[in-house]
Amino acid sequence: MQELPEDALELDRQVCFALAVASRGVIGVYRSILEPLGLTHPQYLVMLALWGDAPLRFRELAELLRLDPATLSPIVKRLEQSGLIERTPAAGDERTFCLEPTAEGRALRERALGVPPAVIERLGLPVERLLALRDELAAVIAAVERAG
Numbered sequence: 001m002q003e004l005p006e007d008a009l010e011l012d013r014q015v016c017f018a019l020a021v022a023s024r025g026v027i028g029v030y031r032s033i034l035e036p037l038g039l040t041h042p043q044y045l046v047m048l049a050l051w052g053d054a055p056l057r058f059r060e061l062a063e064l065l066r067l068d069p070a071t072l073s074p075i076v077k078r079l080e081q082s083g084l085i086e087r088t089p090a091a092g093d094e095r096t097f098c099l100e101p102t103a104e105g106r107a108l109r110e111r112a113l114g115v116p117p118a119v120i121e122r123l124g125l126p127v128e129r130l131l132a133l134r135d136e137l138a139a140v141i142a143a144v145e146r147a148g
Contacts, residue, residue: 019140026123033118037111038082042075044115047101050085051109055098057090084108 011017030041039047049064050056056064062072076099079085084105090096101109120127 026119029119029122030115033115033122037108037115039108039112040075043079043084044112046072046075046079047084047105047108047112050099050101050105051112054100055088056100057096057098059096061099079105 005013007013027041030044034041034044037044045065046061049061053064058069058072058076061076062069065072076085080087083102085099086102087097087099090098120130123130
């Protein structure tokens with residue numbers, strides 16, 4: 001086990017604090033960019049998943065987004081109410097349903113193509129640095145999942 005520095009409990013030395021502040025800040029940047037699209041950040045993540053892999057069973061979507069079903073359910077309901085996604089019965093299982101974008105939801109994808117460049121511009125960091133950060137965070141996520 002590595003020896004910790006004497007000031008290991010200082011707030012600014014905490015990985016959790018840095019991640020929390022960065023997360024709130026980045027999501028705030030997204031918020032203002034997504035507002036004209038009529039999406040919240042969680043709704044955007046659902047749409048990204050469905051634009052890439054639809055149709056998805058509800059449980060598959062929850063696993064992909066790493067959300068528990070109780071958290072995902074109201075997000076899905078709001079997207080359904082806004083006409084962006086629809087439920088269809090899953091083949092062979094009447095208790096399960098699949099989700100996919102409606103025509104309106106698919107059309108929204110074209111407008112959403114401007115989101116990543118707008119975020120990059122607002123953050124003012126080189127794309128290479130953001131990609132490296134994403135890769136480092138993926139390693140942290142994998143470590144957390146291994147740790148249980």
